[in-house]
Amino acid sequence: MGKFYAWSEAIIHPMTHALHYGNSVFEGIRAYKTPKGPAVFRLNEHMDRFMHSAGILKMKSPYSKKEIIEVIKSVIKQNDLESAYIRPLLFYSYGNLGLIPKSSPVELLVGAWEWGAYLGENALKGVYVYILPWRRVHHSQYDMSAKLGGIYVQSTICGLIAREKGCDEAVFLNLEKNVAEGPGENIFICKNGVLKTNDKSESVLEGITRSSLLEIADDLGIKTQIAPITKQDFLEADEAFFSGTAAEIAPITKAKDASEKDAPVKDHVIGSGKPGEITKKISETYSDCVRGKIKKYQQWLTYVG
Ligand code: PMP
Numbered sequence: 286m287g288k289f290y291a292w293s294e295a296i297i298h299p300m301t302h303a304l305h306y307g308n309s310v311f312e313g314i315r316a317y318k319t320p321k322g323p324a325v326f327r328l329n330e331h332m333d334r335f336m337h338s339a340g341i342l343k344m345k346s347p348y349s350k351k352e353i354i355e356v357i358k359s360v361i362k363q364n365d366l367e368s369a370y371i372r373p374l375l376f377y378s379y380g381n382l383g384l385i386p387k388s389s390p391v392e393l394l395v396g397a398w399e400w401g402a403y404l405g406e407n408a409l410k411g412v413y414v415y416i417l418p419w420r421r422v423h424h425s426q427y428d429m430s431a432k433l434g435g436i437y438v439q440s441t442i443c444g445l446i447a448r449e450k451g452c453d454e455a456v457f458l459n460l461e462k463n464v465a466e467g468p469g470e471n472i473f474i475c476k477n478g479v480l481k482t483n484d485k486s487e488s489v490l491e492g493i494t495r496s497s498l499l500e501i502a503d504d505l506g507i508k509t510q511i512a513p514i515t516k517q518d519f520l521e522a523d524e525a526f527f528s529g530t531a532a533e534i535a536p537i538t539k540a541k542d543a544s545e546k547d548a549p550v551k552d553h554v555i556g557s558g559k560p561g562e563i564t565k566k567i568s569e570t571y572s573d574c575v576r577g578k579i580k581k582y583q584q585w586l587t588y589v590g
Contacts, residue, residue, distance in 0.1 A: 286348070286352065286356075287356065287393070289360075289363055295394075297378065297379075298378070298379035300379050300382060301376065301377075301378050301379050301389075302376070302377035302378060302379070302380065302381070302382065302386045302389040303376035303377050303378070303434060305382060306384065306435060307433070307434040307435025307436075307437075307438065308342065308376065308377045308386060308434065308435065309342075309374050309375065309376035309377070309433070309434035309435075310335065310338035310339050310341075310342055310344065310374070310375050310376075310431065310432055310433055310434065311335075311338075311372060311373065311374045311375075311432055311434060312331045312332075312334065312335045312338075312371075312372070312373050312432060313370065313371075313372065313432075313469070313529075313530045313531050314326070314327075314328065314331045314357070314370070314371040314372075314373070314530060315368070315369065315370055315371070315530050315531075315575070316361055316366065316368055316369045316371060316397075316589065317368050317575045317576045317577070318367040318368045318576065319576050319577035319578075319586070319588070320577065321577065321588055321590065322367075322588060322589055322590040323361055323366060323367055323368060323369065323588075323589045323590070324575075324577055324586035324587060324588045324589065325357065325358075325361075325371070325586070325587045325589065326530075326575045326585060326586060327493050327497065327585050328354060328357065328587040329354075329587070330493050331493060331530075332350045332353060332354060333350070334430070334431075334432065334493070335350075335353070335373060335375070335432075336350055337430065337431060338375075338431035338432045338433060339375050339391075341427075341428050341430075341431035341433065342431070342433060344375055344377070344391045345391060346375055346391060346393070347390075347391055347392070347393065348393055353373060353393065353395070354587070356373075356393070356395050357371055357373065357395055357397075358587075358589045360395050360396070360397045361397055361589045362589060362590075364397055364398075366397055366398075366399060367399075368399060369397040369398060369399060369400070370397065370398060370399070370400035370530075370531065371395065371396070371397045372395070372396045372397070373393065373394070373395045374393070374394050374395075374396075374434075375391055375392070375393050376391070376392055376394075376434070377389040377390075377391060378390055378391070378392040400531070402532075402533070402535075403469075403529070403531035403532040403533070403535075404453055404454055404527070404532050404535045405453070408453070408532070408535040408536075409535070409536070409560065409568070410536075410538075410559075410560065411536045411537065411538030411539070411558070411559060411560055412452075412453040412454055412527070412535050412536065412537055412538065412539075413451075413452045413453050413454075413538070413539040413540070413541070414447070414452055414453065414454050414455065414456045414467070414537050414539070414540045414541070415446065415447035415450045415452035415454070415455050415456065415540075415541050415543060416455075416456045416458065416516070416540055416541065416542045416543060416544045417443050417446065417447070417455050417456065417457055417458070417543065417544065418543050418544060418545070418546050419439070419442075419443055419446075419457070420457065420458055420459060420460050420462075420465075421439075421457035421458070421459045421460075421465040421466065421488045421489075422436060422439055422488065423459065423460045423488050424485060424486065424487075424488045429485055429488060429489065429490055430485065430490065430491065432490070437468075437469075439468075440468030440469055441468070443455040443457065443468055444468040444469075450541060450543070451541075452541055454467055454468070454470070454527065454532075454535075455467060455468050456472065456519075456537075456540070457488075458516060458544050459487055459488040460488070461487070461513070462515075462516065462544075463483070463487055463513045463514055463515050463516070464483065464487075464514040464515070464516060464518070464519045465483070465487055465488045465489050466483075466488075466489040466490065467527050467529070467532070469529055469531060469532065470492075470527035470528060470529035470531075470532045470535070471489060471490070471491075471492045471494065471495040471527070471528045471529060472489075472514065472519070472525065472526075472527060472528075472537075473495075473498065473525065473526050473527075473528060474514055474518060474519055474522035474523075474524065474525045475522060475523050475524035475525070475556075475561060475563045475564070476518065476521075476522050476523055477523070478507070478508060478563070479508045479509070479510055480502050480507050480508065480509045480510070480563060480567075481509070481510040481511070481512060481514060481518070482495060482499070482509075482511060482514070483511065483512065483513055483514050484511050486513075487513050487514070492528060492529055492530070493530065494528040494529050494530055494533070494534075494571075495528050497571070497574070497582075497585065498528055498534075498567055498571065499511075501567060501570050501571060501574065501582075502567060504581070505566060505567070505570060507563060507566075507567070516542070516544060519540070519555075520540060520542070520553045520555065522555055522556060523556045523557075523561055524536070524555070524556050524560070524561030524562075524563055524564045525537040525538075525555050525556070525564075526560075526564045526567075526568075533568075533571065533572075534564065534567060534568040534571055536559075536560035536561070536564045536568075537555055538554070538555050538556070538558050538559060538560065539552065539553070539554055539555060539558065540552070540553045540555060541553075
């Protein structure tokens with residue numbers, strides 16, 4: 286089944302359907318170094334979402350979930366990676382270029398490489414976000430529980446806008462003008478000791494990190510709430526952070542509010558302007574959890590070796 290290609294030798298046809306129309310589905314997964322070798326965090330959940338995403342794009346995966354799990358493990362082994370970011374992609378490949386991929390077969394690729402902090406090494410000290418004037422794609426427009434390549438065009442454009450404005454990352458409001466998510470991250474806030482995040486009814490992908498953190502917070506005795514986050518809640522929070530497989534946990538300490546096209550753009554400090562205590566506690570526990578240091582969460586790890 287399949288073949289390994291050296292990084293510099295992997296080639297796809299320029300008329301690949303997905304290259305033109307974004308007709309692909311993907312996952313972002315991390316494996317961490319543990320005392321028992323590399324372990325993939327929540328591989329089963331990532332694979333369930335991957336197969337679900339393929340279904341939304343009407344794709345028939347040529348490989349089963351079990352087969353793809355074996356491919357992921359062998360890519361990590363083949364590359365001798367101690368830790369990795371893993372990118373499986375199912376895509377409509379070369380065949381026809383009409384919008385309907387009637388003769389474009391579905392192909393799978395899996396890449397893996399060492400990838401440090403997604404928002405930069407300084408992210409743990411706090412990131413500066415740009416609250417966009419553009420609203421997040423709405424849950425009434427497509428199934429937001431799927432990770433579809435083309436949908437990420439909005440994330441790329443808005444991530445670039447945020448950086449043009451001198452910020453580290455973007456934050457989307459939704460059509461209801463509540464806080465939705467980052468281009469590739471969920472958002473949590475803390476107020477008076479309660480940790481709050483939103484859900485799919487607010488036009489967000491309910492991330493796997495998000496659900497892990499909700500469980501970790503419960504275990505730490507931190508009160509949690511799932512409810513809409515208004516812009517005011519966010520700006521007046523004691524603490525705020527991003528969560529995601531790539532970004533892990535990144536405290537949000539400053540925001541540039543450009544969310545209303547006709548209102549002046551304004552800077553806000555979130556909380557004390559430094560990573561808060563609850564954020565730090567959750568971040569440390571998550572870091573230990575993914576590295577196999579906490580027995581209770583061992584069940585979330587798939588050892589590669
Ligand atoms: N929202 C979006 C739009 C994302 O792309 C991601 C990353 N997959 C997340 C949230 C966080 O999801 P997860 O924790 O599963 O990585």
